[in-house]
Amino acid sequence: MPDRASVQACPRCGRMFQYPGFGPICCSSCKEFDNMEFEKVKKYLNEHGYATSLEIAEATGVTEKKILRYLTESRLEIPESSPIFIQCTVCGCDIRSGKYCTECASRLSSELQGAYMSLAGEKPKFFSQNTGKMHVIKTRDSKREERITMSPRKKDKDKNKDKDKNKDIDKE
Numbered sequence: 001m002p003d004r005a006s007v008q009a010c011p012r013c014g015r016m017f018q019y020p021g022f023g024p025i026c027c028s029s030c031k032e033f034d035n036m037e038f039e040k041v042k043k044y045l046n047e048h049g050y051a052t053s054l055e056i057a058e059a060t061g062v063t064e065k066k067i068l069r070y071l072t073e074s075r076l077e078i079p080e081s082s083p084i085f086i087q088c089t090v091c092g093c094d095i096r097s098g099k100y101c102t103e104c105a106s107r108l109s110s111e112l113q114g115a116y117m118s119l120a121g122e123k124p125k126f127f128s129q130n131t132g133k134m135h136v137i138k139t140r141d142s143k144r145e146e147r148i149t150m151s152p153r154k155k156d157k158d159k160n161k162d163k164d165k166n167k168d169i170d171k172e
Helices: 028-048 053-060 064-072 102-117 140-149 152-171
Strands: 006-009 016-019
Touching: 028 053, 028 064, 053 064
Parallel strands: none
Antiparallel strands: 006 016
16 A cells, blocks of 8 residues: 555556545546546436446446446445345455445454554543653563463462462361
């Protein structure tokens, strides 16, 4: 994925343009041309109702490849009554528009949210007049490493302490 706000070469015409970091990667001229072609498709569908991608392509001059792209961008939708659908990119089930079925989109969304949550910082719970010192946060991985790297002797000592405690409890 291109860097945010970077100079890019338009993949359609080759012109250099300032990419804002989001949206389709093409220059403003190609974006405008694409919007005009979409308007042709939209107008045709409004006038003629449901149509196949081949019928739309022949009537408007817009390629079937672009019409498929409009479907995957959720700009167009296949009607419920159609025998032909596009497939979810992840699981391959039939969908009417977009790239993902609702189940895969939901799963991907929660995975992405989980990834961002691991980057989120914790808000302070209260304000203290004391100046706290910075420290290293113990993550799950570092705690696991501590358990793994613990020496056998220390483990044995800890086990003996637990046994001594259990003996004291049994005596009572």
